[in-house]
Amino acid sequence: MFTVFSRIIHFGFKNFWRNGWLSMVTVLIMVLALLVFSGLVLFGVVTDKAAASVQDKIDISVYFKTNTPEDQILDIKQSLEGLSEVKSVEYISRDRALQIFQASHQSDVVISQAINELNTNPLEASLNIKAKRPDQYALIADYLDTPNMTSFIDSVSYAKNQVVIDRLASIVNTVTRGGLVLTIFLALLSGLVIFNTIRLAIYSNREEISIMRAVGASNSLVRGPYMVAGIIAGVLAAVISLIVAAPLVYFVSPYLKVFIPGLDIFQYFYTHVFTLLLYQLAFGVLVGIFSSFVAVRRYLRN
Amino acid sequence: MIVFQSVSKVYNSHAVALEDVDFRVNPGEFVSLTGRSGAGKSTAIKLLIGEEKPTKGRIFFGQYEVNKLKDAELPAFRRHIGVVFQDFRLLSMKTAYENVAFALQVAGRPQREIAELVPQVLDMVGLSDKAKNFSNELSGGEKQRVAIARAMIHRPEVIIADEPTGNLDPFHTYEIVKLLEKINQLGTTVLLATHDKEIINLLERRVITLDNGRVIRDEEKGKYILV
Numbered sequence: 001m002f003t004v005f006s007r008i009i010h011f012g013f014k015n016f017w018r019n020g021w022l023s024m025v026t027v028l029i030m031v032l033a034l035l036v037f038s039g040l041v042l043f044g045v046v047t048d049k050a051a052a053s054v055q056d057k058i059d060i061s062v063y064f065k066t067n068t069p070e071d072q073i074l075d076i077k078q079s080l081e082g083l084s085e086v087k088s089v090e091y092i093s094r095d096r097a098l099q100i101f102q103a104s105h106q107s108d109v110v111i112s113q114a115i116n117e118l119n120t121n122p123l124e125a126s127l128n129i130k131a132k133r134p135d136q137y138a139l140i141a142d143y144l145d146t147p148n149m150t151s152f153i154d155s156v157s158y159a160k161n162q163v164v165i166d167r168l169a170s171i172v173n174t175v176t177r178g179g180l181v182l183t184i185f186l187a188l189l190s191g192l193v194i195f196n197t198i199r200l201a202i203y204s205n206r207e208e209i210s211i212m213r214a215v216g217a218s219n220s221l222v223r224g225p226y227m228v229a230g231i232i233a234g235v236l237a238a239v240i241s242l243i244v245a246a247p248l249v250y251f252v253s254p255y256l257k258v259f260i261p262g263l264d265i266f267q268y269f270y271t272h273v274f275t276l277l278l279y280q281l282a283f284g285v286l287v288g289i290f291s292s293f294v295a296v297r298r299y300l301r302n
Numbered sequence: 303m304i305v306f307q308s309v310s311k312v313y314n315s316h317a318v319a320l321e322d323v324d325f326r327v328n329p330g331e332f333v334s335l336t337g338r339s340g341a342g343k344s345t346a347i348k349l350l351i352g353e354e355k356p357t358k359g360r361i362f363f364g365q366y367e368v369n370k371l372k373d374a375e376l377p378a379f380r381r382h383i384g385v386v387f388q389d390f391r392l393l394s395m396k397t398a399y400e401n402v403a404f405a406l407q408v409a410g411r412p413q414r415e416i417a418e419l420v421p422q423v424l425d426m427v428g429l430s431d432k433a434k435n436f437s438n439e440l441s442g443g444e445k446q447r448v449a450i451a452r453a454m455i456h457r458p459e460v461i462i463a464d465e466p467t468g469n470l471d472p473f474h475t476y477e478i479v480k481l482l483e484k485i486n487q488l489g490t491t492v493l494l495a496t497h498d499k500e501i502i503n504l505l506e507r508r509v510i511t512l513d514n515g516r517v518i519r520d521e522e523k524g525k526y527i528l529v
Contacts, residue, residue, distance in 0.1 A: 004410060019395065212408075214385060214391060216377050216408045217377060217404075217408040300373070301373055
């Protein structure tokens, strides 16, 4: 039993090596397919990050009447944080609001002077609410619309931005879902490319297979080495495709950073390189084995 | 041990390759199967090794009924015979040594047994110094000798040779026939399909003659007779 097994592995390596050109071409095509595959994985990271950064920009600001006591505002803040839809609530006091306003208008002499003229702080205290998902803002707005809230609230920014928020929400949704569909489709495509490449490689070996059968080789002795060759090809392709991808990702990374701040795709790449290698190996080797198994079957019948 | 019982083979419902063929080969015999090109010799051999199934009739090899064997059972059956093909059928990705060793490897024989037997057999066919050559580095005669070495190394009960000298010059033809006779002397049954009249007349052994798919003659000390 062990003899057969070790012979299969021995033949697998020898055949792969001696079929030099054919093996190389097969690996090359698999590298291309795997590049598509890892491109998809990275694409998923980019879309996730992009979606998250857009979502982060969306929020509701609730402005309180100037006579509202701070405790009251903090109470409302707590009750909001208790809602399952709410991700975070930031309290900006009237003083803090003034500070921010002054800082952002430092260079404008007229406004700075106008502020100094005033004796009282005209700005209102506010609560800045971020939801977990953009489609939840309507719920939060409704929550704020109850009488015991509206007595303290002067205005809520949601009403003005509702259209924009809803539109952004649906864009984020579409992109995420579309990205998933695209990923599945292209993963299937690259799998099919690998499958057919291996099928062709084994087709070109059909004569050898029939000779082996004529001499009395069992099905496993015929099929085994081709599956081993499929594994070798899968492993080589996985490693080579990552080596090729690295400089590509490095090159693209700064451009992506401009579009989506906070996204260092190259950093993601090298911190996750072993995970990516594992995905590639799994995909490449599994498709390689499966393809070899199926492709040889045709020539094992008479 | 080899029995053809009313065997017919028709391709595509109109090309009759064999018709009602009956014969029997006993252990230790040396039988030549002869006839013109297209008489049905190669077809008979293909049916015997299970490469194709007869349209009618039964074929027996020892305890196997060849026409009833399933695809999965064929490899085990084929390990009982050694076949030499006209087009050599060597594995192009293996050296001469590896081609011969392969016959033992498929039978699951251990490595040290293979390392012992293969050089012996290569020596017997006179190819010791070409052991490391690939088939594209061998001449026709050498390739055929490798094929014979491969066919006999696992000591099959029967060696079936389908026009083994078809691509060879007279000198190598003679060598191959002598080799087959030697193998037969050692106890192996030999079934030789050939249309070479020199071989037939040289051998003076049993000859079964086919013509248009039918057995027309079966003689103990046959001679090649132009029909």
